[in-house]
Amino acid sequence: MTVIADERITSVLEAAEGVLAKRAGTAVRLDGPEDLGGTGRSTVIRARVLDNPVSLDRTVVVKAFDQQTPASQVLREIASYRYATALPTRSRPGPQLLASELEARILVLTDLGHGRPMVELLGSNDADEVERGVSAWGQALGRMHAATLGGEEDFRTLMHISGKDRGGTASRIFASDGGIVDEAAASVDAYEQILERIDVELPAGARETLENSLRLFDEGDFRAFSPADVGPENILINGDGVQFMDYEWGEFRDAALDVAYALATFPARLAVDVVPERLELEKSLADAWRGEVKPLWPSISDRGLAERIFHARALWVWLSTYWLIRGDSSGHDWALHTTDARVVLSRWADLADSGDSYDVGGEFIDAADRMQEALRIYWFG
Template sequence: MTVETSSSGDAGVRAGAGELAVAAAVGAGEAVLSRRFGSAITLVSPEHLVGSGPATVVRARVVSSSFALPRTLVVKHYPDQPEPGHGDPFAQEAVSYQLFTALAPDERMCPELLAHDGKDRVLVIEDLGRAPTLQDKLTTRDSRAAERALLSWARSLGRLHASTASREADFNALLRRLGGPARIEEPDLAARTAEVPPMLAELLGVTVPDAVHERLAAAVAQAKTAAFRAFSPAELSPDNNLVTGSGVRFLDFERGRVRTALVDAACLRLPFASCPDALALPAGMSEAMIAAWRAEVVSVWPSFADDTELAEQLTVSELLLVWLITREMLPRLDLTRHATPVSREAALVTWWRELAKHAGYARHTDVAEHATRVAAALGARLGPHADLAFYPAFR
């Protein structure tokens, strides 16, 4: 016999499951805090902070105790073990917070880690309050506030890189101590980029010249080099950044790792490109963000004081980023209808056009010409409105 449930019944089941997850997170948070401070600590008034990751995230109030704990804190509980062969988001987040908590407060671009436990898979971190996110700033109608927030984000990203540029060994040691691998393995970039030329040929009728293949090989090699390595949050979503009075602070390190900082810096040219709802920024904004980032990192990487050298390195990294995004997006796009200005189709056209422009500035003529052909082929299929719209703050 088939039993039908109403939508209200489904909602009730989901609510019940959510309440159980919150209770489990609170219990795990109380346990780790009690062990950390040697006395029972009670958390009350839990507020479920719903996110897209695997953790249950709860803001809770601390019942008065003799310890110098803040009035409220945030508990992140990872009840499920990672899938075999996949990274462990709990371990990566815990180690990321440990790395930053060991730094001086003015170098800490994230909340402070108060307690954690690998057995219970729980983190307790400082509550930065109800500050707006960078996404909030981009979706209001205040362009100046959005501009200030973006520049603060770029400066904070630079400070994050500068303060962790020599900390890869520390990160890996913390990861091993928590039972993780010796280091987080990067994806096979050569194999991934090799998937793109057949897509471009089949879907767009564009072939890739040998010179561009060589540029891609250089970009893959750059991503693997020991130069310019620093901690990266990996998920550079505007939702994961709080705009506080002390500057932008990063949240959610479930994919945190050490890699070349140029991957993140390329995202200043194609802001939030990995996000499904990424939109465009006005002319000059990306250049201002790169200048803000460079001001923070030039002390540890002096070669970036040279405009030509910086443009060269950023263009190589941007080329790799656009190819990896194309690998993910192009097979999923609908190339049979005209794109709207807020679609992923329009985003991909815009990012290829940006690559063509920046490659031209860096005198990578072969890349600029190829990127122009790809953008034109996309535009021919997607229609005259395949230009990515600005974020609401800049409309």
């Protein structure tokens, strides 16, 4: 990382110092900013703590949003971090929130350190190493889901409190705010247009499968907290294990959506030599997750769970296809988003293979095969 110094960074540091000072009741000084990237609408930096009146770590991470970011999105991330920080240490999905201010659009978080990005681990040629990594990923998801099952009202309360922190204007904080739910719904609404554009017919029940999967955002037997984008690009592995980052769209939803999201996004990151092990790696991730949540979710059979994950995965693959066909190359920093047609084709092929392997999916396996072939012709002739 590079130490940086410009007007924007100076402003972010000063704002972070002010937020930390309010928490500590005394001045806090930050210096030595390092650019950790961001989403285009946010600035993320690591900074050294020069004065340490409240036993802060030697470094902190500061995330600041620009003025174009909807306040509801900043509010959601603050509430999500507050909620996750209150979880038992073993079940915390990522960094802890040290301080925040909605009006300033800024959060100060604990520093996870440099660690190892999940993307790097998945690119290893050592299949055993990759298997350990995806198993740890599944376990971390399961611990988070198990710890937050039944906690939706607590999260809603935090959303209200965080909204009131900005002067009592907490209305519509549960309303749709342009996140992944809206995008997924829009993709299903465009079902007929997409099929017409790529010139393909799908089995009669294909759209119903996608519509049923949409309900997992609002319904489902196992509603648990999710940071939303739990793909490999948002995962760091450090001494405490797998850490999830970026809670901008944190929400409660059926946990099967998170497992399906992981399964849909990680194969594209595998090294060529490890790709033949993909189905076994998928099983390792799903089994590790199931091992953490099954004591709390005994009512669902293994087959029923596999079916639910398959259908949720179909929705994610459909959404990534919608984005690419629409020509949307900006505005999405989700791990699911790609501008590479080959990745989308592979996702359809992987979906069909997974359905065959677990004997689930029904006629949507045929739909996946048809989509893959139609998209190949559409993009490559």
